[in-house]
Amino acid sequence: MRPPTVIAVGSAIVIGLLGASSAEAANQPLEGSFKLKGSHHYVISGLANPAFATLTASRGHGLAQYAARKGQDAGFGTAKRMVMDMGSRGGYDLRFHVKKTRMIDPPKGCTGKQAKARIGVWRGQIKFRGEGGYTSVDATRAPGRVVPEHSLWHCGHQVKGTQLLVVGGPPPPPIQFTAFKPDHGSTTSFTAISSETVPATGATVTVSRRVAVNGTSDQFTFNNALTSARVNPPAPFSGTGTFTDGRQGNWTGSLTVDFPGHPNFALHGPSNWGGGLGHGNFFRP
Numbered sequence: 001m002r003p004p005t006v007i008a009v010g011s012a013i014v015i016g017l018l019g020a021s022s023a024e025a026a027n028q029p030l031e032g033s034f035k036l037k038g039s040h041h042y043v044i045s046g047l048a049n050p051a052f053a054t055l056t057a058s059r060g061h062g063l064a065q066y067a068a069r070k071g072q073d074a075g076f077g078t079a080k081r082m083v084m085d086m087g088s089r090g091g092y093d094l095r096f097h098v099k100k101t102r103m104i105d106p107p108k109g110c111t112g113k114q115a116k117a118r119i120g121v122w123r124g125q126i127k128f129r130g131e132g133g134y135t136s137v138d139a140t141r142a143p144g145r146v147v148p149e150h151s152l153w154h155c156g157h158q159v160k161g162t163q164l165l166v167v168g169g170p171p172p173p174p175i176q177f178t179a180f181k182p183d184h185g186s187t188t189s190f191t192a193i194s195s196e197t198v199p200a201t202g203a204t205v206t207v208s209r210r211v212a213v214n215g216t217s218d219q220f221t222f223n224n225a226l227t228s229a230r231v232n233p234p235a236p237f238s239g240t241g242t243f244t245d246g247r248q249g250n251w252t253g254s255l256t257v258d259f260p261g262h263p264n265f266a267l268h269g270p271s272n273w274g275g276g277l278g279h280g281n282f283f284r285p
Contacts, residue, residue, distance in 0.1 A: 003121065014210045029047055030050060030077065030078065030079060030146070030147065030148050031047065031048070031049050031077065031109065031143065031146070031147045031244065032046075032047070032077040032078070032079070032081075032082045032096065032122075032145070032146045032147075032231070033045065033046060033047045033048075033144050033145060033146075034046050034082070034122045034126075034142040034143065034144030035142065035143065035144065036126070036137065036139055036142040036143070037084050037137075037138050038057060038128070038135040038136060038137040039135050039137065040134065040135050041059055041132075042058065042059045042134075042135035042260070043057070043058050043059065043135045044056070044057055044092075044126070044128060044135070044137045045058070046084065046126070046142075046144075047077075048075060048076060048077025048082045048083070049076075049077050049182070050076055050077065050078065051076070052074075052075055052076070052077025053067075053074070053076060053082060053083065053084035053147070054066060054067050054075070054084070055084055055086070055090075055091070055092070055128060055224060057128070057130055057134075057135050057260055057261070058260070059260060060236070061134075061211055061212055061213040061236060062209070062210065062211040062212075062236060062258070062259060062260045063209070063210050063260060064077065064130070064207050064208070064209045064259065064260040064261045064262075065207065065208050065209075065210075065211075066086060066089070066198075066205055066206070066207050067205070067206050067207075068084060068085060068086045068087070068091070068200075068203045068204065068205045068206070069203065069204040069206075072114065074086075074193055074203060075091075075097030079096070079118075079146050079148050080095060080096050081093075081094065081095055081096065082094045082096075082122060083124075084125075085202075085203055086128075086200055086203050086205045087200040087201050087202030087205065088201035088202055088203075089128065089129065089198070089199075089200040089203070089205050090126075090127035090128035090129060091128070092122075092124065092125060092126040092127070093124045093125055094122035094123060094124035094125070094126070094142075095122070095123055095124055096118075096120055096121075096122055096144070096146055097120050097121050097122075097123060098118045098119070098120040098146070099119055099254075100118075100119050100120070101116060101117070101119070102116075102117055102119055103115070103116055103117070103177065104116075104117045104147075106153045106155075107153070107155065107197045109155055109156070109285075110153045110155035110236065111153065111154050111155075112152055112153035112154060115147055115153075116147075116148075117145045117146065117147045118145060118146045118147075118148070119145050120144070120145065120146075120284050121141055121142070121143055121144070121174065122141065122142050122143075122144045123140065123141045124140065124141075125127055125139075125140060125141045126138070126140070126142060127183065128260045130260070131198055131199075131207075131261045131262070132261065133263045134260060135260070135261075137269045139182070142282075148247055156239075156283055156284055156285040157283070157284065158281040158282065158283055158284075159180075159182050159282060159283075160183050160279075160280065160281050160282075161181050161182035161183050161185075161267035161279070161282065162180070162181050162183075162222060162226070162277070162278070162279045163178060163179065163180045163181075163277070163278060163279075163282050164177075164178065164179040164180075164220070164222070164229050164231065164243055164275060164276075164277050165177075165178050165276050165277075166178070166241070166243065166251050166267070166273060166274070166275035167273070167274060167275070168251075168267065168268075168269075168271045168272070169271055169272060173195045175192070175193070175194045175267065175271075176191075176192065176193045176194075177191070177192045177193075177225060177241070177255070177267050178190070178192075179189075179220040179229075179231050179233070180220075180282060180284070181217065181220050185217075186216070186217050187214045187215065187216065187217065188214065188215045188216065188217055188233075189212065189213075189215075189284075190211075190212070190213055190214075190215055190217055190218040190219075190220075190231070190233040190234075190258070191210070191211065191212045192210070192211045192237070192257045192265075192267060193208065193209070193210050194208070194209050194262070194265065195207070195208045195209070197213060198261075207261065209234075209260060209262060209265075210259075211236055211257050211258070211259060213234060213235075213236065215233050216233045216234075219231060219232050219233055219269050220233075220236065222277060226245070226277045226278065226279060227244070227245040227277070228242070228243060228244050228245065228277075229242070229243040229277050230242050230257070231244070233255075235258075236257055236258035237255065237256070237257045237258075238255075238256050238257075238258075239253060239254035239255045239256050239268075239277055240253045240254060240255060241253035241254075241255040241267065241268065243275045243277055244245040245276075245277060250274060250275055251273040251274060251275045252266070252268065253268055254268060254269075255267040255268055255270060263264060
């Protein structure tokens with residue numbers, strides 16, 4: 001089983017049907033998907049339902065997910081066809097050829113009943129070139145599947161621990177950085193998310209970038225009063241960040257991250273950065 005798919009809808013990042021909350025899944029009665037190799041060791045995947053379509057480039061701890069707006073029909077998926085139009089940046093137009101039917105389990109970390117999937121090959125055209133050529137693909141077929149109906153899968157759960165949330169901006173949507181240390185564990189999870197519009201002729205293309213990596217416990221430290229904290233996450237992050245509660249400009253440092261398609265992205269600087277540090281139950285996907 002592949003891991004849950006992250007979908008960008010406009011500028012928001014949500015979890016797709018393969019790993020969706022019950023509310024999200026209820027609005028997605030059908031899902032088509034494919035996956036193939038892109039250049040520079042990236043994996044290119046597509047996902048579509050009747051309302052929208054996305055294309056994702058992923059490698060290691062990071063991904064960049066693209067969505068497009070072009071009139072009223074930038075992308076959609078049916079049981080037999082997937083379409084996504086990103087103008088000059090590419091897209092796909094595919095027809096499904098089913099080979100077999102198989103029952104699939106919920107993704108790892110999710111609960112729910114099995115779902116019936118049609119396994120086969122998508123044929124047509126898949127083209128994509130990332131910003132600066134960080135990855136690309138030009139193919140006429142890709143293995144994939146269609147899930148026309150499914151049980152509602154519940155993914156993620158509440159974990160008790162300490163979390164630092166830092167938000168940067170303007171412009172909207174905000175850039176987010178989180179560090180989370182569970183009460184009973186030896187690792188710290190670090191996540192960074194950004195969203196922006198990328199150059200494309202013939203369509204408005206938005207990309208949501210995400211990096212998630214685990215580090216050691218001593219890479220996220222804080223005082224008992226939860227008024228100050230310091231982070232120095234592992235690669236693809238570099239630099240450090242310091243949070244101090246109770247004053248303006250409470251987030252400082254040199255922290256950066258290498259997003260797919262946007263290396264050395266600053267998680268600090270002249271934008272309006274602010275953060276919060278707290279202890280309690282936090283949802284972990």
